[in-house]
Amino acid sequence: MNTAEGVVAPAGTESGPVRVAVPRTWWQRHGTTATVWSLRLTLVVAVLALWEVAADRWVDITFISKPSDIVERLAEWAGDGTLWLHSWITVQEIVYGFLLGAAAGALAGFVLASLSLVYRVLDPFVMALYSIPKVALAPLFIVWFGIGMHMKVLLAAATVFFLVFLNTAAGVRDVDRGLVDAVRLMGGNRWHVARKVVVPASMTGVLTGLKVAIPYALIGAVIGELVASNRGLGYLINDAAAQFDTAGVFATLVVLSIIAAALNLVVGLIDKRVNRWKPIDD
Amino acid sequence: MTALLQTKELTKQFAKDDVATVALRDFTLSIEEGSFVTVLGRSGCGKSTMLNLLAGLTEPSAGEVRYRDRRLTGPDTEIGYLTQSDTLMPWRGVLRNVEMPLEIRGVPAAERREVAAALVERVGLGGFGDHYPRELSGGMRRRASLARTLAGNPSTLLMDEPFGALDAQLRRELQEELLALVQDGGQTVVFVTHDIEEAILLGDRVVVLGGLGRILLDHPIELPRPRSADELRVDPVFVALHTELARTLKEAAR
Ligand SMILES: Nc1ncnc2c1ncn2[C@@H]1O[C@H](COP(=O)(O)OP(=O)(O)O)[C@@H](O)[C@H]1O
Ligand SMILES: [Mg+2]
Numbered sequence: 001m002n003t004a005e006g007v008v009a010p011a012g013t014e015s016g017p018v019r020v021a022v023p024r025t026w027w028q029r030h031g032t033t034a035t036v037w038s039l040r041l042t043l044v045v046a047v048l049a050l051w052e053v054a055a056d057r058w059v060d061i062t063f064i065s066k067p068s069d070i071v072e073r074l075a076e077w078a079g080d081g082t083l084w085l086h087s088w089i090t091v092q093e094i095v096y097g098f099l100l101g102a103a104a105g106a107l108a109g110f111v112l113a114s115l116s117l118v119y120r121v122l123d124p125f126v127m128a129l130y131s132i133p134k135v136a137l138a139p140l141f142i143v144w145f146g147i148g149m150h151m152k153v154l155l156a157a158a159t160v161f162f163l164v165f166l167n168t169a170a171g172v173r174d175v176d177r178g179l180v181d182a183v184r185l186m187g188g189n190r191w192h193v194a195r196k197v198v199v200p201a202s203m204t205g206v207l208t209g210l211k212v213a214i215p216y217a218l219i220g221a222v223i224g225e226l227v228a229s230n231r232g233l234g235y236l237i238n239d240a241a242a243q244f245d246t247a248g249v250f251a252t253l254v255v256l257s258i259i260a261a262a263l264n265l266v267v268g269l270i271d272k273r274v275n276r277w278k279p280i281d282d
Numbered sequence: 283m284t285a286l287l288q289t290k291e292l293t294k295q296f297a298k299d300d301v302a303t304v305a306l307r308d309f310t311l312s313i314e315e316g317s318f319v320t321v322l323g324r325s326g327c328g329k330s331t332m333l334n335l336l337a338g339l340t341e342p343s344a345g346e347v348r349y350r351d352r353r354l355t356g357p358d359t360e361i362g363y364l365t366q367s368d369t370l371m372p373w374r375g376v377l378r379n380v381e382m383p384l385e386i387r388g389v390p391a392a393e394r395r396e397v398a399a400a401l402v403e404r405v406g407l408g409g410f411g412d413h414y415p416r417e418l419s420g421g422m423r424r425r426a427s428l429a430r431t432l433a434g435n436p437s438t439l440l441m442d443e444p445f446g447a448l449d450a451q452l453r454r455e456l457q458e459e460l461l462a463l464v465q466d467g468g469q470t471v472v473f474v475t476h477d478i479e480e481a482i483l484l485g486d487r488v489v490v491l492g493g494l495g496r497i498l499l500d501h502p503i504e505l506p507r508p509r510s511a512d513e514l515r516v517d518p519v520f521v522a523l524h525t526e527l528a529r530t531l532k533e534a535a536r
Pocket of ligand 1: 296303304305323324325326327328329330331332
């Protein structure tokens with residue numbers, strides 16, 4: 001092996017970049033973020049205030065309820081445990097459905113996309129299944145799995161599966177041939193190629209799949225509950241609507257959005273960790 | 283000297299539907315151990331196709347490649363190949379890219395780190411070990427690719443227009459670096475280029491290819507080393523060879 005003797009001209013002499021520290025003030029560091037967040041807050045407050053004022057003054061309160069009623073309802077449900085019971089059920093369905101669908105989708109995506117003949121054979125069938133609105137599967141799933149939690153988990157998983165599968169497969173099939181050859185030149189076998197090129201290269205596709213699938217996991221679970229159940233946030237919405245309790249419906253929607261936001265946050269964190277090598281903007 | 287790398291009546295064609303594009307036809311060449319052979323040819327004459335075959339990356343349609351008198355059936359870690367385009371893993375920093383050949387060979391982490399760090403330093407990328415390829419300039423990426431190729435410690439180096447896309451000044455620097463590295467390492471080199479001056483400056487022998495990889499000229503370069511580009515330009519041997527190569531390339535076009 002060559003030693004570091006006879007070190008050649010450092011890259012800096014090719015008028016390449018020089019690294020310098022950039023002192024930044026608090027405002028330069030966080031200014032944009034702070035502005036964006038304060039504007040968001042202002043927007044929320046404005047909308048809530050307008051809503052509160054409009055309710056019962058310009059629009060019938062039975063239709064739109066009002067923020068203070070919603071908060072009151074949330075507090076009430078939080079107090080008697082209704083909120084935690086139903087939220088917990090729905091969260092479990094979303095998480096299990098998401099994990100199941102994502103794991104199956106990513107695995108199937110990696111395996112099928114690597115076997116190009118199999119992929120070509122199955123492609124039209126997969127697309128056909130993907131195009132079925134998953135809501136339409138709910139009655140069938142009730143017949144197969146009953147109205148318990150399994151049905152909702154599988155309904156959520158069915159949607160997540162296809163999104164993750166298609167994105168993963170696209171990522172795998174897009175892998176740069178040159179990178180695969182590079183590993184072959186290093187003496188790598190199929191396993192090395194899979195682990196050191198295909199998996200990292202398709203990570204962007206997998207994560208895109210995971211990200212777009214999150215709202216669908218939630219939709220799947222809630223639709224399942226709306227169709228048939230006696231527990232969960234979907235049931236709560238149905239129940240409240242049946243009693244013309246708009247505050248209850250909105251309160252449930254608030255909880256659902258909070259759950260969705262939390263899930264998005266998790267994927268955002270994974271995304272950041274995995275895609276550090278992406279080009280730096282600015 | 284013995285022939286290290288040989289091709290015998292090598293033909294490569296790319297079939298598409300009912301027609302096939304012939305890229306290389308009946309190509310026979312023999313490369314001696316320890317020599318620096320430059321291969322000169324216009325673009326599209328089959329240079330990359332030839333190197334891919336020499337590296338064992340693609341299968342010939344007919345004929346064979348022999349390495350150390352064995353038939354080459356796939357990539358061999360003794361043969362390092364610096365391809366025309368960059369193939370650094372974009373999700374790995376420079377150091378982790380350079381240590382990849384050792385990683386695949388199963389060298390322990392601490393040891394391969396050390397080797398990679400020395401090589402990165404050696405190609406002049408010290409301090410950029412953590413940078414991702416996209417954060418580097420084209421010249422720096424070439425250096426990193428070269429370091430990665432050397433990390434596998436190959437005894438034969440195949441290089442496909444490695445400095446083709448760089449500015450003249452930078453190309454000169456990297457050519458000198460390459461010569462210094464090869465001088466120390468004693469590798470056999472097959473260096474593909476479309477630049478006549480580069481071919482003469484670097485090689486012990488120059489091979490000019492015409493269409494379909496037809497060998498138009500195979501000439502030893504008997505210029506003393508070290509060669510300096512500026513002095514060479516006025517050297518009569520250089521001028522004569524340059525003229526001959528230029529004429530051969532021009533004739534190939536017809
Ligand atoms: N994968 C391929 N499929 C079809 N044709 C190819 C392929 N690779 C190369 N060729 C053809 O072979 C010829 C030689 O290409 P190449 O070896 O890349 O030339 P060079 O490297 O000398 O510029 C070109 O005409 C090109 O179109
Ligand atoms: Mg080429």
